[in-house]
Amino acid sequence: MTETGIAATPAPGTGVRTGWGAARRRAKAARDQEFTAFVESTGTRLRRSAYLMCRDWHLAQDLTQQTFTRMYAAWERIRDGTNLEAYSRRVLMNAVFDQQRRRSGSEIVLADPPEPPDPARAGTPELRIALVDALARLSVEDRAVLVLRHAEDHSVDTVAAILGLSVSAVKMRNTRALSRLRDLLGDDFPDP
Numbered sequence: 001m002t003e004t005g006i007a008a009t010p011a012p013g014t015g016v017r018t019g020w021g022a023a024r025r026r027a028k029a030a031r032d033q034e035f036t037a038f039v040e041s042t043g044t045r046l047r048r049s050a051y052l053m054c055r056d057w058h059l060a061q062d063l064t065q066q067t068f069t070r071m072y073a074a075w076e077r078i079r080d081g082t083n084l085e086a087y088s089r090r091v092l093m094n095a096v097f098d099q100q101r102r103r104s105g106s107e108i109v110l111a112d113p114p115e116p117p118d119p120a121r122a123g124t125p126e127l128r129i130a131l132v133d134a135l136a137r138l139s140v141e142d143r144a145v146l147v148l149r150h151a152e153d154h155s156v157d158t159v160a161a162i163l164g165l166s167v168s169a170v171k172m173r174n175t176r177a178l179s180r181l182r183d184l185l186g187d188d189f190p191d192p
Contacts, residue, residue: 035075038084039068045152046092052147053096055136063099067092089152089162093144100140134184142177149174 046067050060070091071078078087135143141163148159149170160170 063095066095145173146177
């Protein structure tokens with residue numbers, strides 16, 4: 001009450017609404033901090049998987065950013081009770097598949113493939129280049145199975161869940177893709 005007996009109107013942004021707004025800002029800051037921690041812990045692995053799928057570091061970075069953007073939009077819904085690692089892989093693979101469909105009519109210009117690597121030099125850069133080149137010649141679906149199953153070392157069940165396939169379909173694709181990869185690499189390539 002003022003001296004005249006009339007109740008004063010609270011200034012805008014004060015009173016009860018201020019507490020509610022501050023609580024929302026604190027909750028958003030906590031949520032953003034949680035998401036940032038998730039991005040920092042998984043960003044490198046997702047980017048590496050994206051690179052193995054597309055063989056372009058810039059495109060891999062874009063696909064990883066698309067993955068995080070889509071996850072941030074759904075963060076409130078997925079952050080509790082969801083296997084975030086598997087969810088992020090699924091979102092990434094969907095982004096890769098979408099990107100491949102958009103580029104399906106375009107060609108990728110590659111230099112001549114390197115000479116088959118010397119089996120005695122396993123683990124050399126030449127070996128890695130030969131593997132990545134051979135991997136790029138596979139279909140995007142087969143590449144996804146090999147990257148998730150062997151490069152990331154996920155179980156067949158996990159790969160099936162990430163890609164939305166049956167376990168038997170993952171096993172079949174894995175066997176077929178490994179066979180095709182061996183054919184592409186030739187007889188001189190060392191078996192793991």
